[in-house]
Amino acid sequence: MTTTVDLLGLDSLLIPISVLAHALEPGVAGGYVAMIHSLSETPVPLVLLTIGLLIGFQKTGNVPQALLALASGTLIGLDIVMANGMIFNPEPPLLGTSLAAGVLVGLGTTLPRTILITYCLIVGFFYGAFSAPGLISWAEGIYYAVGIITGLFIVVGASVGAVKTLKQLALPWFSIGVRIVGSWLAAITALALALALR
Amino acid sequence: MRRILRAVPTVLFTVCACTISTSSFAHVDRVSTDFASGFLHPIGGWDHVLAMVAVGLWGAFLGVPAIWLLPLVFPLVMACGGALAIAGIVVPHVEIGIALSAIVLGMCVSLSLRPPVVVASSIVGLFALFHGHAHGTELPQAAQPFEYAVGFVVATGLLHFIGITLGFLTRWELGTYFVRAGGAAIAIAGVLFLSAAV
Numbered sequence: 001m002t003t004t005v006d007l008l009g010l011d012s013l014l015i016p017i018s019v020l021a022h023a024l025e026p027g028v029a030g031g032y033v034a035m036i037h038s039l040s041e042t043p044v045p046l047v048l049l050t051i052g053l054l055i056g057f058q059k060t061g062n063v064p065q066a067l068l069a070l071a072s073g074t075l076i077g078l079d080i081v082m083a084n085g086m087i088f089n090p091e092p093p094l095l096g097t098s099l100a101a102g103v104l105v106g107l108g109t110t111l112p113r114t115i116l117i118t119y120c121l122i123v124g125f126f127y128g129a130f131s132a133p134g135l136i137s138w139a140e141g142i143y144y145a146v147g148i149i150t151g152l153f154i155v156v157g158a159s160v161g162a163v164k165t166l167k168q169l170a171l172p173w174f175s176i177g178v179r180i181v182g183s184w185l186a187a188i189t190a191l192a193l194a195l196a197l198r
Numbered sequence: 199m200r201r202i203l204r205a206v207p208t209v210l211f212t213v214c215a216c217t218i219s220t221s222s223f224a225h226v227d228r229v230s231t232d233f234a235s236g237f238l239h240p241i242g243g244w245d246h247v248l249a250m251v252a253v254g255l256w257g258a259f260l261g262v263p264a265i266w267l268l269p270l271v272f273p274l275v276m277a278c279g280g281a282l283a284i285a286g287i288v289v290p291h292v293e294i295g296i297a298l299s300a301i302v303l304g305m306c307v308s309l310s311l312r313p314p315v316v317v318a319s320s321i322v323g324l325f326a327l328f329h330g331h332a333h334g335t336e337l338p339q340a341a342q343p344f345e346y347a348v349g350f351v352v353a354t355g356l357l358h359f360i361g362i363t364l365g366f367l368t369r370w371e372l373g374t375y376f377v378r379a380g381g382a383a384i385a386i387a388g389v390l391f392l393s394a395a396v
Contacts, residue, residue, distance in 0.1 A: 042344045043344060103274070106270050106274065176266040179266065179270060180266060180269055180270055180355065183269075183270040183271075183273050183274050184273055184351050184352065184355050186273075186274055186277070187273035187274055187276060187277035187351045188277070188344075188347050188348050188351050190274070190277035190278065190280075190281055191277050191280050191281060191284070191334070191337065191343075191344075191347040191351075192344055192347065193281070194280065194281035194284040194285060194334075195284060195337075195343050195344065195347075197285075198284055198285070
């Protein structure tokens with residue numbers, strides 16, 4: 001059992017992580033730091049960009065629900081870690097779901113609404129858990145949470161907007177280009193996942 | 199004639215881009231530091247450059263859907279090879295596999311082979327494993343492995359793009375001979391790599 005767990009890299013999920021995953025700045029400064037986290041901390045921009053491409057590829061009518069599900073999942077993840085501390089390592093599952101998104105973008109897959117919303121909830125949950133500042137109250141971490149959500153919408157929103165805009169231009173290479181970018185992101189994510197499980 | 203002249207700057211640029219390689223083999227012990235190192239790794243060796251360009255050439259030669267499917271399959275499987283290397287799993291005869299990729303892909307272009315897309319993707323995927331393993335072996339030694347991974351995935355994709363651009367010469371009869379001659383040259387170079395690797 002232990003050997004199997006080691007071979008699958010699952011032990012990286014079981015090891016408790018230190019309580020404070022991210023140092024918390026007080027007040028609005030904390031919110032700003034949290035927003036920057038979405039734009040700079042490896043591998044968050046990669047994950048959000050990939051998710052944004054996937055959502056942008058979906059039917060326009062499903063996009064608002066997908067974004068809402070992503071934000072809701074993020075809040076749930078933040079809430080659980082802020083209430084209980086970092087009880088598991090969220091990086092591997094976050095990268096795993098991002099890898100799936102990259103593959104789906106590469107395949108040009110359009111997901112049914114229910115599956116898309118469920119998927120966004122799951123990704124959002126792991127993103128929130130990964131980004132959480134650790135065991136603190138909502139009174140202390142509210143600005144941080146707002147920053148995380150803001151950063152999420154900046155990157156994902158920009159990706160979705162870019163995809164939708166390019167699609168409207170009806171460029172002949174658009175679909176192929178996005179799919180190739182999706183495969184690149186999936187490849188990078190796969191390597192990041194291998195590094196995280198090492 | 200005018201169409202040929204319009205293609206000249208593009209061809210000249212891609213030829214120049216292909217000639218920046220400095221050594222035959224990129225897989226020497228050296229410190230890999232960041233995105234630039236990862237970016238330079240595939241283009242720092244003729245064995246990688248020629249195989250990547252051959253993938254793009256063959257894809258352009260085969261036409262839709264291979265023209266986008268092969269550059270999509272290659273990075274994904276390459277990442278799997280890289281993940282194997284990161285996990286410490288040894289793939290035997292990597293250098294031989296890389297040399298064979300230049301030979302086989304070069305011959306496919308030179309002989310104008312047009313197998314079913316599934317077969318072409320399988321061939322490309324098989325060789326991508328060796329290339330990915332070679333890149334992945336040096337990845338954990340990098341000071342910033344994530345940035346290194348981004349670098350070599352992007353470089354690989356751009357090399358495919360160069361191959362596709364050159365492959366568009368097949369629109370003209372003279373261009374087809376040029377591309378097929380290029381494939382033959384790649385195959386011959388592959389034989390030299392193989393003799394050095396064995």
